[in-house]
Amino acid sequence: MKWLVALVVVLNLVVAMYGSLKQRPPLDVHAQEVSPGQVRLLPANWKPDASAPKAQASAPAASAPAAQPLHETKPAASAAKSQVKPAAKPEASKLAAKAADKPQDKAAQDKAKATPDKTVADKKPEALACYRWSGLNDSLLARVKGGVPQLKLKSGQMQEESKEESKGSGRFWVYYPPLATQSETKTLSAEMRDKGFDNYIVSNDEFKGNLSLGLFGKEDAAKTLVARLKAAGYDKAVVKSKDQPAKITALTFKDLDAAQAERLKALQKRLTPGIALKGC
Numbered sequence: 058m059k060w061l062v063a064l065v066v067v068l069n070l071v072v073a074m075y076g077s078l079k080q081r082p083p084l085d086v087h088a089q090e091v092s093p094g095q096v097r098l099l100p101a102n103w104k105p106d107a108s109a110p111k112a113q114a115s116a117p118a119a120s121a122p123a124a125q126p127l128h129e130t131k132p133a134a135s136a137a138k139s140q141v142k143p144a145a146k147p148e149a150s151k152l153a154a155k156a157a158d159k160p161q162d163k164a165a166q167d168k169a170k171a172t173p174d175k176t177v178a179d180k181k182p183e184a185l186a187c188y189r190w191s192g193l194n195d196s197l198l199a200r201v202k203g204g205v206p207q208l209k210l211k212s213g214q215m216q217e218e219s220k221e222e223s224k225g226s227g228r229f230w231v232y233y234p235p236l237a238t239q240s241e242t243k244t245l246s247a248e249m250r251d252k253g254f255d256n257y258i259v260s261n262d263e264f265k266g267n268l269s270l271g272l273f274g275k276e277d278a279a280k281t282l283v284a285r286l287k288a289a290g291y292d293k294a295v296v297k298s299k300d301q302p303a304k305i306t307a308l309t310f311k312d313l314d315a316a317q318a319e320r321l322k323a324l325q326k327r328l329t330p331g332i333a334l335k336g337c
Contacts, residue, residue, distance in 0.1 A: 186318040188334040190325060191307035197329060198306045204324045208317050210310070219306040228272050228299040229279040232259070233291060235266035242266060252289055272299065309337055 193201060205215065233249075233256070235242045242258060246268055249256050256268045270286070273279040279296045286294040310321055325334050 185311075186313040186315075187309070187311040187337040188313070188318070188321060189307060189309050189337045190321075190329075190332070190334055191305075192332045193306045193308065193329070195304060195306075197332075198308075200328050201308065201324075204328060207324060208310070208313075208320050210317065211312075214310060214312055214317075216309040216311070217306060218309070219304055222303055222305045228274055229276045230272050230297045230299045231270040231279050231282050231294055232264060232297065233268040233270060233286070233294050235268070239266070242268065249291065254286065254289070254291075270294065311337065 190201065233245075235258075236245055246256050246258055249268070249270075254270060256270045259265055259267045259269050271279070271282060273282070276296065276298075283294045283296055286292070310317075313321065322334065325332070
């Protein structure tokens with residue numbers, strides 16, 4: 058009987074020791090059902106709190122359901138990844154867009170520099186006028202210059218050109234060349250007077266020493282006198298048109314804008330209506 062009791066006691070101890078030494082099977086978290094309301098999605102940059110290990114160490118060993126919020130199930134993890142990825146995509150797309158736009162922006166800037174502004178290209182330069190006011194004698198030139206300040210010209214817009222021109226007086230001079238000596242010329246002058254040809258010896262111009270026989274308003278009258286002299290034996294008489302040198306000035310106005318051109322035309326009509334402006 059004692060042996061039977063001892064054997065039972067030994068068997069109980071062996072069973073107790075076997076139960077304590079036997080390893081507990083691992084908990085299959087994925088096999089458990091989790092309520093969607095208990096699932097918490099963690100952000101991509103989430104880090105465990107430094108105080109969390111202390112709190113977990115001080116707390117008694119909790120059952121498996123209590124520790125479930127710290128572990129992510131496969132659906133939750135996949136959902137979190139799906140939410141994190143779209144957040145990263147806009148940044149990557151922005152960087153890619155910037156990298157792609159840089160060459161385009163540079164090309165657009167180069168094209169804009171190479172292409173002239175349409176408004177500037179379409180704007181035509183203002184046409185500048187040029188006029189010539191010629192045939193001005195000394196008196197007319199003085200009058201015109203008195204009105205030039207009204208044109209408000211800039212430096213170099215007006216140029217002046219003058220030249221000497223022979224102005225016909227409408228008269229014709231008959232003269233006889235001098236002889237070899239002055240005494241012979243005086244003798245010739247006296248003979249002509251005796252024959253009815255009035256004359257005198259020129260002494261104050263380029264024709265000094267010549268015999269002046271008369272100044273006529275018509276060329277025919279002068280030629281008639283020359284014919285009479287030839288008939289009397291004086292065949293060296295000459296007919297010369299008596300012209301008077303005169304200074305004639307021309308003014309050139311260039312690079313005139315519309316307002317200056319209008320003022321110039323008004324000035325010309327007022328001062329010299331008989332002398333018109335000419336283009337240059």
